Structure formats: structure tokens, C-alpha cells
Amino acid sequence: MRIIRPPKTMAAWSQRLHREGVTIGFVPTMGALHDGHRALIRAARLQCDALVVSIFVNPTQFAPTEDLAKYPRPIAKDRALCRAEGVDVCFEPGVTAMYPEGFDTVVTVPGIARRWEGESRPHHFAGVATVVTKLFGMVRPDIAVFGQKDFQQAALVQRVIDDLSLGVKLIVYPTVREQDGLAMSSRNVYLSATERALAPILNKSLQAGAAAIKDGATAGRKIHAVMTQVLRREPAAAVDYLAVCDPDTLTPLESVRDRAILLGAIRIGHVRLIDNVVVRRPAKRERR
Numbered sequence: 001m002r003i004i005r006p007p008k009t010m011a012a013w014s015q016r017l018h019r020e021g022v023t024i025g026f027v028p029t030m031g032a033l034h035d036g037h038r039a040l041i042r043a044a045r046l047q048c049d050a051l052v053v054s055i056f057v058n059p060t061q062f063a064p065t066e067d068l069a070k071y072p073r074p075i076a077k078d079r080a081l082c083r084a085e086g087v088d089v090c091f092e093p094g095v096t097a098m099y100p101e102g103f104d105t106v107v108t109v110p111g112i113a114r115r116w117e118g119e120s121r122p123h124h125f126a127g128v129a130t131v132v133t134k135l136f137g138m139v140r141p142d143i144a145v146f147g148q149k150d151f152q153q154a155a156l157v158q159r160v161i162d163d164l165s166l167g168v169k170l171i172v173y174p175t176v177r178e179q180d181g182l183a184m185s186s187r188n189v190y191l192s193a194t195e196r197a198l199a200p201i202l203n204k205s206l207q208a209g210a211a212a213i214k215d216g217a218t219a220g221r222k223i224h225a226v227m228t229q230v231l232r233r234e235p236a237a238a239v240d241y242l243a244v245c246d247p248d249t250l251t252p253l254e255s256v257r258d259r260a261i262l263l264g265a266i267r268i269g270h271v272r273l274i275d276n277v278v279v280r281r282p283a284k285r286e287r288r
């Protein structure tokens, strides 16, 4: 596995491979890799000839009050995981190489960024859209794999790909979970043992909403109430948002027809967790 740091070297590598007719797959990450990332890497590996994983803790998507400085950076472990999974290039650009003096472009997607994660983290999605556009420009992937855990982020990236004609095929991989349902996340390491024990409550709340839909509930407000009730059992979990939305537009649904996405974010102590569940209502004949 090659470790490449300068963006120009990365771009030259990709150009050479494209000239040789090699297809390039790409998994962008912020490192601290876990089994969720591993699953993305394995899915990408099956869809391309050469595979690039980037590790870059992007400062522009963190607010000054967030955890940029303490974000975990176990680089030796991350490289070992990439090597074991047959990654061809681990791309590790530096902050000044990504944002040299004079850097002045911001990619914004106001429609998607307005709600949910965007409301809680106002500059977050501009940082994500800008860095992903830059990384795509350097890696020039044919396909890129993102995780469903960050559902709104994947929707945003698809919008950027379509609107800016980037020609990348986006694959969204299902959320990988711990046995108790907690979505794997690099930030889970911040949880104390007591916090970790109650963290699956977010998924339980979303699952309760999904069960209500499967049992026939259609009113967005009712489903929201079911999810809220589960979280009330755990006063140490502060709800950031819970929402019943259209999976394509991410706008709240008054009434669920055939599909919905249930989105949630909570805070436990200093740790912020997100999760989501896509629900399909049983067809009419299956409801009887």
C-alpha cells in the first residue's frame, strides 16, 4: 500500500491509472477506522480495480466549540487496517496542502444543509461539501462509498455530484452496528462505560418509530411521539432532534405513505450521536 500525502502526487497517480483504463474506487474518512469503515472499504474493493482511502480530519467542518483537537488520530492502526483490506493508496493530505493561503472557495448546498444536522452544526455541511469536492478533484474516483449512518451527508454529496456534474457513482452502504444496535462511530470512544450502556437508546427510539409505522401508524406527529417516549425513559440522553422525513427531500412528513426516514441525534454528556432508519410501509395487501 502506498501512503501519499501531497495532493499533486495523488492527482498524478490517478491520472496515470485512468490512462491505463483502471477504475478507481474511493472511501473518504476522517480516520479512527472501525468495522463500519472496514465494511465500506470491502464494498468499494468489489467495485473497482484500484482503491483509495483518504484520512483527513477536515477542520472546516468542525465548529470552534467542537472536538477537532481531541478527534482520535490512531494513524498506525488505521494504516494497518487499510493494508489488511487491500487498499492501494492511503491518501493523507496535510491541512496546509488542502487549504493553502488564499484558499477562498466554499461549496454550499442550502436546501439540504438547512435542516437537522445543518441546524445543529451550522457550518458543517459547507465544510463537508467543499472538502469532498476537493478530494474528488484529487482522487478522480469512478465510484465513491459513503455510509448511511450519515444519511444527510450522503444526500448532500449526491446533490453536489449531480449539480456539479462530477461524474462519480455514489454508493451508500448500510449502517454497521454493535450487537446492541448502537451505530458504530469514531466518536463512541468518548463514551464512559455508563454512557456507553445507555447509548443504544437512540436506535431503540428509531426502531420503536419504525415498528409503529409497520403496525399501521401514518401520522408523522404520532410516530414522533412514539420515538420521543422511548427517549424520555433515559433523562441522561438529551434530544437534539427526532424527525419523520421523506427520504428523498429530508422534509418532515405529516403523513407517511410508502417510505420514510426516521432521523435522530442525541447528546449523552459531551458526546453527540446520530442515527437513522429507513422504513417501508407494508403494501396494502400485506397490511391485512
Ligand SMILES: Nc1ncnc2c1ncn2[C@@H]1O[C@H](COP(=O)(O)OP(=O)(O)OP(=O)(O)O)[C@@H](O)[C@H]1O
Pocket: 028, 029, 030, 031, 036, 037, 040, 145, 146, 147, 148, 149, 150, 173, 174, 175, 176, 177, 183, 184, 185, 186, 187, 188
Ligand atoms: N457505523 C457505520 N456504518 C456505515 N458507515 C459508516 C459508519 N460509521 C461511519 N461510516 C461512514 O464512514 C465514512 C467516514 O466517516 P467518519 O470517518 O466520519 O467516521 P465516523 O465513525 O462517522 O466518525 P464520527 O464519529 O466523526 O461521525 C462516512 O461515509 C460515514 O458515513
Ligand SMILES: CC(C)(CO)[C@@H](O)C(=O)[O-]
Pocket: 028, 029, 030, 056, 058, 061, 128, 131, 132, 150, 153
Ligand atoms: C466525508 C468526510 C470524510 C469529509 O470530511 C467526513 O464528513 C466523514 O468522515 O464522514
Ligand code: BAL
Pocket: 061, 150, 153
Ligand atoms: N461522520 C461525519 C463527520 C463529522 O461528524 O464531522
